[in-house]
Amino acid sequence: MLTHRAVERLINGGLLFYTLAFSIFMLAPILIVVIVAFSANSYVSFPIENWSWRWFQRLYEYRPYFDSFVVTLKLAVLSAFFACLLGVPAALVLSRSRGKFANAVMTFMLSPLSIPSIVLGFAMLFYLSRIGLGVSFISLLIAHVVASIPYIVRTVGGQYRSMTPGFEESAMILGCNGWQTFWYVTFPMIRGAILAGAIFALIISIDNVSLSLFFSSPTTATLPVVMLSYLESSFDPSIAAASTVQLIIAVVLLFVIERLYGLRGITG
Amino acid sequence: MGDGKGATLIGALDAGISVVRRPRRRAIQFVPRSLVLPIVLFLIVFFVLPLAENVFRSFDPETGREHYVKIFTDVYYLEVIAVTLALSLGVTVLCLLIAYPVSYTLVRHSGRWSGVLVFIVIAPLLTSIIMRSFSWLVLLSRQGLVNGVLLDMGLIDRPIRMSAGLLPVTIALVHVMIPFMVLSIAPAIQAINPRLEESARILGASRIRTFLTVTFPLSLDGVATGMILVFMMVNGSFVTLQILGGGAVQTLPLLIYQQFNLTRDFGFGAAMSNVLLAIAIICLWLQISLIQRRGAEAR
Numbered sequence: 001m002l003t004h005r006a007v008e009r010l011i012n013g014g015l016l017f018y019t020l021a022f023s024i025f026m027l028a029p030i031l032i033v034v035i036v037a038f039s040a041n042s043y044v045s046f047p048i049e050n051w052s053w054r055w056f057q058r059l060y061e062y063r064p065y066f067d068s069f070v071v072t073l074k075l076a077v078l079s080a081f082f083a084c085l086l087g088v089p090a091a092l093v094l095s096r097s098r099g100k101f102a103n104a105v106m107t108f109m110l111s112p113l114s115i116p117s118i119v120l121g122f123a124m125l126f127y128l129s130r131i132g133l134g135v136s137f138i139s140l141l142i143a144h145v146v147a148s149i150p151y152i153v154r155t156v157g158g159q160y161r162s163m164t165p166g167f168e169e170s171a172m173i174l175g176c177n178g179w180q181t182f183w184y185v186t187f188p189m190i191r192g193a194i195l196a197g198a199i200f201a202l203i204i205s206i207d208n209v210s211l212s213l214f215f216s217s218p219t220t221a222t223l224p225v226v227m228l229s230y231l232e233s234s235f236d237p238s239i240a241a242a243s244t245v246q247l248i249i250a251v252v253l254l255f256v257i258e259r260l261y262g263l264r265g266i267t268g
Numbered sequence: 269m270g271d272g273k274g275a276t277l278i279g280a281l282d283a284g285i286s287v288v289r290r291p292r293r294r295a296i297q298f299v300p301r302s303l304v305l306p307i308v309l310f311l312i313v314f315f316v317l318p319l320a321e322n323v324f325r326s327f328d329p330e331t332g333r334e335h336y337v338k339i340f341t342d343v344y345y346l347e348v349i350a351v352t353l354a355l356s357l358g359v360t361v362l363c364l365l366i367a368y369p370v371s372y373t374l375v376r377h378s379g380r381w382s383g384v385l386v387f388i389v390i391a392p393l394l395t396s397i398i399m400r401s402f403s404w405l406v407l408l409s410r411q412g413l414v415n416g417v418l419l420d421m422g423l424i425d426r427p428i429r430m431s432a433g434l435l436p437v438t439i440a441l442v443h444v445m446i447p448f449m450v451l452s453i454a455p456a457i458q459a460i461n462p463r464l465e466e467s468a469r470i471l472g473a474s475r476i477r478t479f480l481t482v483t484f485p486l487s488l489d490g491v492a493t494g495m496i497l498v499f500m501m502v503n504g505s506f507v508t509l510q511i512l513g514g515g516a517v518q519t520l521p522l523l524i525y526q527q528f529n530l531t532r533d534f535g536f537g538a539a540m541s542n543v544l545l546a547i548a549i550i551c552l553w554l555q556i557s558l559i560q561r562r563g564a565e566a567r
Contacts, residue, residue, distance in 0.1 A: 011475060015373050022370050023388045029403035029443060030395055032413065036406060086310055089303035096297045105304060107556060112315060114552040116504025118521040119541040120318070122528055126325065126538075127318035146315050149307065168298065178298040186299075207396045209507045210521075214528070227398045231511060235405070243399030250394045 034247070037240035055241035065242060068226040075137070075222060076205040079144035080152075080198040086145070087152035088194055092186070094153075095161040106157070113150045117210035120146070125214040140215040140222075147211060148201035155197030160190055192260040199253045206246065319545065326539035335539035345523075349543065352519040355434075356502040359441045360495050366442065367449035367494070372483075374450065375457040389450045392443055401511035404440045405431050432514025440508045445501060449494040456490025457483065492558055500551040504544065520544045 040050035059065050087109070094106050112120070121143065128139045167189070171181045212222040227242055326335055339345045370389065378385050392400060407413050408431040415427040430436060460483060468478040506521040513522065520540055527537030 008475065012377070015369065015377060018369055019373050019385070022366065023385075026388050026391055026443070026446070029400060029407060030391055032406055033395075033399050033403045086307040089299060090307045092299045093297070093301050093304050096299075097301075105308065108311065109307060111552065112311075114500060114548055114555070115319070116506075116521060116541075116544055116548055118504060118506045118524050119322075119545050119548070120315075122524055122537060122541050123318040123322040124314070125528075126534065127314075127321050130321075142314050146311065149311070172298065178300075181298055209397060210504075213525070224396060224398050228507065228510070231398065231402065239398065239402050240406075243396055243402060246396045247394060247399065250396075254394060 030247070033240045033243050036237050037244040039237050039240075042236055055237045056245075058238045059241055059245065062238070064221070064226045064230075065223065065238070068221045068223045071137075071220060072206055072223040075140060075144055076202045078141055079148050079205050080201040082141070082145045083148035083152045083201050084194060084198055087149050087197070088156050088190075091153045091157035092160055092190075095157040096165070106153070109153045110150045112146050117147065117208070121211045121214035124211075135215050135217050135220060137220050140212060140220050143211045143215065144205045144208065147208065148204060151200040151204060152194075152197040155200060156190055156193045159193035160186075163189055195260050196257045199257050203250055203253055206249065322538045322545075323542055325535055326542050328535045331535075335536050338536070339539060339543060345540075348518050348520060348523055351517065352503060352521075352544075353547075355437070355441075355517070355519060356499045359438060359445060359502045360498045362438070362442045363445045363449040363498050364491065364495060367446050368453060368491070370446075371450045371453040371457055371490075374454050390447050393447050397444075397507045398511075400444055401440060401508050404436050404443075404512060408436050408439075432512060433516040436512040437509055437517055440512055441502055441505060444508070445498045448497050448501065452494030452497060453487060453490040456487040456493075460486045489558070489562060493555075496551055496555050496558070500548060500555075503547055503551070 035048065037055055038051050038053070039048045040052035040054065041048070059069075090105075090109065094102050094109075124139070124143050124146075125135070128134065128142065133139045133142070167185050168181050171185045176184065207224060208222070209224045209228060212225050213228075216222070216225045223242065223246075227239055231239055327333060328335065339349075370385075374382060374385050374389070395403075405412075409415070410427045410429060410431070412431065414430075415424075418424045419427065464482055464486070465478050468482045469475070473481065504521055506525065509517060509519055509522055510525075513519075520543065524537050524540050524544065527533050527540065531537075
């Protein structure tokens with residue numbers, strides 16, 4: 001017969017062991033790619049005998065990688081910018097409005113999140129071709145703005161809703177007009193949230209494949225699309241090097257978000 | 269939306285926002301309401317209209333409903349739909365089984381390690397979708413690490429082929445969906461008053477019974493949220509299946525892309541994307557009604 005305490009220890013030990021196994025499962029695939037990126041071999045094999053930087057050099061030298069990386073960055077920055085331009089004012093209005101209509105508009109603005117991108121990409125390509133935009137950077141940008149909007153609206157709306165309207169009320173009582181209140185009171189308070197939302201949008205855009213795939217041409221291919229087609233023909237560590245670079249960008253951006261906005265609420 | 273990062277970190281945002289309450293009294297509103305118009309117009313023109321046009325495209329002027337008849341009567345396409353739904357359900361259930369104990373540990377037992385555990389949970393979200401798929405190719409390939417370890421341990425005589433097919437697809441999808449499941453369940457467990465559990469223990473319930481009759485039922489809301497979210501995302505996932513499926517697993521997103529890229533039967537592709545869209549909308553509706561129910565309870 002197990003004593004009470006023995007059962008207790010068994011459960012705690014079990015949870016600990018389980019959490020360790022879980023951690024290995026979560027981290028191993030990430031570590032393995034970073035390790036492969038520094039391999040000197042021209043194929044992926046274990047154990048790695050020689051180390052080198054050559055695959056990072058190849059990223060720079062192999063034109064499709066470099067060109068598509070430029071397209072990816074340009075696209076990410078522009079789509080985050082336009083998504084902010086459209087999303088921030090709407091988020092401010094809606095987080096102070098109540099009622100069924102405001103709720104419905106909010107849900108509508110978040111709905112691109114729930115539509116499979118493959119469906120959205122397919123539908124948008126034909127639609128944009130019909131109205132004369134076709135496979136172009138503009139089309140790609142429009143698609144990415146649609147996908148980015150929910151992130152901006154959510155981050156900014158969430159932050160603004162949690163803030164007391166007291167400061168703005170005080171400013172107005174003290175004689176500020178609407179624009180002054182916005183510029184001196186509201187904007188400084190939501191600046192962090194706007195930047196955080198924009199960075200989320202950047203990360204989403206940089207990693208998007210399913211939308212970009214439909215608008216891909218030699219001048220509009222993004223890095224993940226080029227990586228996907230590269231992976232279909234060859235299997236060398238350059239993919240690992242490109243992934244590592246992307247990982248570093250994402251980690252840095254997320255660190256910035258943490259500073260600006262805090263990843264609070266992650267554990268509830 | 270799509271695979272992985274397509275919805276990256278939205279769980280984190282979700283959790284951050286769900287604790288926020290609307291101000292009780294009517295707040296001042298000095299931002300002109302008309303500023304909602306540009307974004308609504310933009311989304312109508314570039315989001316709603318393309319999807320609406322897609323519905324028209326799927327009904328060919330000559331053949332009418334033929335595409336849908338084909339999808340819902342041809343055994344091949346019925347099987348593709350079945351595989352898509354079964355894969356989504358399977359990954360959702362596996363995620364739940366793996367993520368629940370982790371969420372419980374994170375909230376109740378991690379103590380000063382909680383920051384580290386949160387980092388481990390969200391780590392896959394920092395990686396690109398290509399990176400994750402590539403890493404499973406590396407780990408599971410014939411000369412990969414997993415085969416190497418199994419050979420060394422003497423569990424197998426020769427390498428098993430497992431880098432393409434249902435197994436790697438499932439593993440890769442579970443890996444990337446776990447963060448969303450944990451980020452949905454953990455806040456629900458966090459919201460349970462520990463005194464309820466204490467009371468159960470004081471009244472003589474064992475730890476397991478306390479969990480089964482108090483903790484677990486009270487966290488069901490988070491479980492439902494996570495399950496819908498994961499189901500929805502797996503349903504639309506494409507890249508993981510494209511890289512790791514090896515042609516052995518056919519799902520709707522893959523077929524839609526093939527219609528676009530290879531077969532070039534756009535009307536049929538449109539019809540299939542509407543089927544996928546319908547599934548997504550059902551999930552969205554479930555999600556919204558869950559949030560509304562929760563809102564009604566909080567009031």
